Amino acid sequence: MTITIEVLRGTGDQSGAEVSDALLGSSIDAALARGRAELDARAHARARVQLTIDYDPAILLGMRIAVTDPEMGETWQGSIIGLAHVWVGVAAETRLTVDRCSA
Numbered sequence: 001m002t003i004t005i006e007v008l009r010g011t012g013d014q015s016g017a018e019v020s021d022a023l024l025g026s027s028i029d030a031a032l033a034r035g036r037a038e039l040d041a042r043a044h045a046r047a048r049v050q051l052t053i054d055y056d057p058a059i060l061l062g063m064r065i066a067v068t069d070p071e072m073g074e075t076w077q078g079s080i081i082g083l084a085h086v087w088v089g090v091a092a093e094t095r096l097t098v099d100r101c102s103a
Helices: 028-041
Strands: 046-052 064-069 074-087 091-101
Touching: 046 074, 064 091
Parallel strands: none
Antiparallel strands: 046 091, 064 074, 074 091
């Protein structure tokens, strides 16, 4: 069984680029989950933000986090899309790439 995905752009009258993912195989559930993830990723305007914090081994890729910025007086949310634990001299740091949601 093969899953076919029809992509429509704009108001639904323009064909979009073909979507293919060999890992989906013939799984309807996997295809639906991938479709939902693609739609969710484009639901709001987003910006990538680089953050460096003290080493924290509990942080995982894909986690949704809230960041408080005292200089701007705001708290915003985002998803961790990049993660690196690095040594700087004798101290460890966790460097994050966060997909910040501005909605």
